[in-house]
Amino acid sequence: METTAEFLRSLGVVIYADGRRRWPEEVKARIVAETLEPGVTVNSVAAKYGVRANHISEWRRLAKDGKLVLPVAAPSDEATVFAPLVMCEPEPPLARQLSEPSDGSLRLLIGDVAVELDADTPAVRIAEIVHALGAPS
Structure with a gap:
């Protein structure tokens, strides 16, 4: 069974002698993407990677601000559903005329x-x- 340090090194994380870590951007992005899955908490992902939850929260803020690019989500097993689109010719505008017949009355024609x-x-x-x-007015 590999240790947390070995696991992180396999991801490309640089671990210094004093315990500091340098996380590659793609690893940060993958970790943030994991926290966005339904039912997953930041704390559970933090425990999995041996990092503090507040670090992941900061990475999430970077992603929200567009400074950390997240990987493309895997396609869902659910079928894609499309709504039907019905196209038809628009109805002609209502003809509106006001004319004055010869007897002095008004004739209003609308459609x-x-x-x-x-x-x-x-x-x-x-x-x-x-x-x-x-x-229409």
Whole structure:
């Protein structure tokens, strides 16, 4: 069974005589990626690698700030699911016209709907009718 020091050296970690360690960026990134797996805690990963949890938390902050590039996640065993996309032609815009017939009344045409109003119909009422028919403003 290999010791923690042998395990870390196999990963490329440099261990100095005074106990300090120099962690390669790719090892830090791999350790941080492990902490992001569902159900895994920073403390459990720290124990596995013999490092303090606050060091891993600092590496996680570096990754969050974009200063430590994490490895690509392994593909999931779950099937990829796509949502269906239905494309259709957009409906033509509603035709909106306000014309004045020869008898002095107003004719409002919105799409297939025609509304005839007295010539003295207030503009506010015309706006309310247009709004009620759902015509774009």
